[in-house]
Amino acid sequence: MDGIPPIALDAMGGDNxxxxxxAGAVAAVRDHGVPVVLVGSPRTVSExxxxxxxxxxxxxxxxxxxxxxxxGALASLRRPRSSIAVxxxxxxxxxxxxxxxxxxTAGVVATGKLRLRAQQGVLxxxxxxxxxxxxxxxxxxxxxxxxxxxxxxxxxxxxLGAAYAETALDLAAPRVGLLTIGGEAEKGNKLTKRAHELxxxxxxxxxxxxxxxxxxxxxxxxxxxxxxxxxxxxxLKTMEGAVRYAFSELRETLEGxxxxxxxxxxxxxxxxxxxxxLDPEVYGGAVLLGLNGTVVIAHGASTAKGVTAAxxxxxxxxxxxxxxxxxxxxxxxxxxxRW
Numbered sequence: 416m417d418g419i420p421p422i423a424l425d426a427m428g429g430d431n432x433x434x435x436x437x438a439g440a441v442a443a444v445r446d447h448g449v450p451v452v453l454v455g456s457p458r459t460v461s462e463x464x465x466x467x468x469x470x471x472x473x474x475x476x477x478x479x480x481x482x483x484x485x486x487g488a489l490a491s492l493r494r495p496r497s498s499i500a501v502x503x504x505x506x507x508x509x510x511x512x513x514x515x516x517x518x519x520t521a522g523v524v525a526t527g528k529l530r531l532r533a534q535q536g537v538l539x540x541x542x543x544x545x546x547x548x549x550x551x552x553x554x555x556x557x558x559x560x561x562x563x564x565x566x567x568x569x570x571x572x573x574x575l576g577a578a579y580a581e582t583a584l585d586l587a588a589p590r591v592g593l594l595t596i597g598g599e600a601e602k603g604n605k606l607t608k609r610a611h612e613l614x615x616x617x618x619x620x621x622x623x624x625x626x627x628x629x630x631x632x633x634x635x636x637x638x639x640x641x642x643x644x645x646x647x648x649x650x651l652k653t654m655e656g657a658v659r660y661a662f663s664e665l666r667e668t669l670e671g672x673x674x675x676x677x678x679x680x681x682x683x684x685x686x687x688x689x690x691x692x693l694d695p696e697v698y699g700g701a702v703l704l705g706l707n708g709t710v711v712i713a714h715g716a717s718t719a720k721g722v723t724a725a726x727x728x729x730x731x732x733x734x735x736x737x738x739x740x741x742x743x744x745x746x747x748x749x750x751x752x753r754w
Contacts, residue, residue: 419450421474422729423502423511426455426463427481428518430716436517437463439722440473449726452511454478454502476501482518484715488525499523503530506708513709513729515700517717523710524560524703531708534738536745539564540705541572542644542712543579544651545698548635554580554589555632555640558701559648566609569593569641571745573614573621575704576639578744582735583702583728584638592627592637594646602626606643614641620747655695695721699728704741709733 424440426433433455441464443449452474453460464470478498482490494500499518503526505511516523524540533540539561545552554576561568573591580589593611595603600611603626614623624637632640632654642650700713700721709732713725 419730419733420510420512421450421452422726422733423476423505423514424451424453424722424726425498425502425514425516425518426453426460426475427478427498428484428516428523429713429722430484430517431718432481432517433459433463434466435717435719436722437469438467438719439717440726441467441469442719442723443726444469444473447723447727449730451726452476452505454498454505455481476505478502482522482526484519486519486522488521490519490522491525491529497522497526499526500530503527503708503710507531512733513711515711515713515722515725515729517700517713517715517722517725520559520712520715523712527703527706527708527710531706531710533705534707534742534745536742537575537705538568538571540703541575542647542701543576543704544647544701546632546640546654547698548633550635551584551586551638552698553632553635553638553640554584555642555647555651556704557642557644557647558651559644560703562643562645562648564606564643566606566613569606569610569643570613570617570621571705573617573623573639573641574744574747575741576641577621578741579702579704579737580638582737582740583732586638588622589638590622590624590636591639591641592624592631594629594640594642594650595626596628598626598628600626610641697724699724699726702728702732702737704737705745707738709738 426436440451454476457475460475478501480494480497482497499516502514541557542560543556544558556576580586595607703710711725711729
């Protein structure tokens with residue numbers, strides 16, 4: 416351990432809570448040396464820890480309430496002592512370095528905004544998601560935090576995404592693209608046309624390379640793809656569904672006959688590597704950018720593997736000072752803005 420405060424892990428959030436959440440925490444501590452504190456019902460969490468002979472190994476912070484997966488943003492007001500609210504409070508107080516939750520995305524976003532507050536100058540927070548491109552992931556934001564935005568907000572999203580790419584992916588001057596319906600500057604609706612003008616004017620503080628289209632999501636043509644939360648969430652879920660469908664069809668084809676099974680056996684390693692690269696649990700989840708604290712949102716259906724990866728990601732972001740770097744980026748953007 417390097418003295419950094421622990422990761423506050425919401426033990427009650429997610430489809431598989433608390434069992435898989437606690438299992439992921441145990442693996443994060445034992446296999447990766449991640450300091451973790453579990454937030455939730457002490458009795459329930461202790462029972463889950465006992466399964467792994469880990470009672471007393473990971474601290475527990477009491478939170479008797481939990482935001483259900485089907486609850487929306489208003490639940491953050493109705494449940495002020497929920498596990499995600501207590502986890503955010505630990506970060507705000509300096510007793511934790513980051514929050515990790517596989518709970519309701521709307522609940523996590525609303526609670527994070529309420530408890531941690533937006534960083535100075537940030538108009539709206541954004542959810543940044545890594546897309547499995549080569550040679551490194553592409554950052555897509557916003558993936559669902561803010562559905563309705565102004566052009567100026569998209570410019571800030573570009574700065575948020577660039578700051579994340581610089582710290583998490585170690586990229587200098589990450590290339591930024593605007594998601595719309597055509598590569599030409601005049602393509603799109605009023606929102607994207609005006610955003611394109613503002614992004615182009617933001618050069619050189621942003622390395623804006625122009626518009627990208629839906630078929631560019633996995634091409635790696637840029638390092639950061641900017642869009643509103645409504646469009647980004649649909650694009651992300653469409654891509655996830657397409658990947659699942661493609662793997663289902665591939666599996667059926669490879670199991671269709673002796674020759675196909677032989678070919679699959681010969682390519683087993685490459686197929687395994689491909690599956691790993693496209694597995695969202697490998698990346699640790701999405702990051703809520705623009706708040707006064709690191710917040711990682713794991714997939715709602717996360718297994719222990721995904722929870723462990725989310726804890727590792729959260730620790731790395733805290734160590735890298737992502738929140739501070741975002742603040743510097745936003746401040747620099749305000750100095751150069753022309754709106």
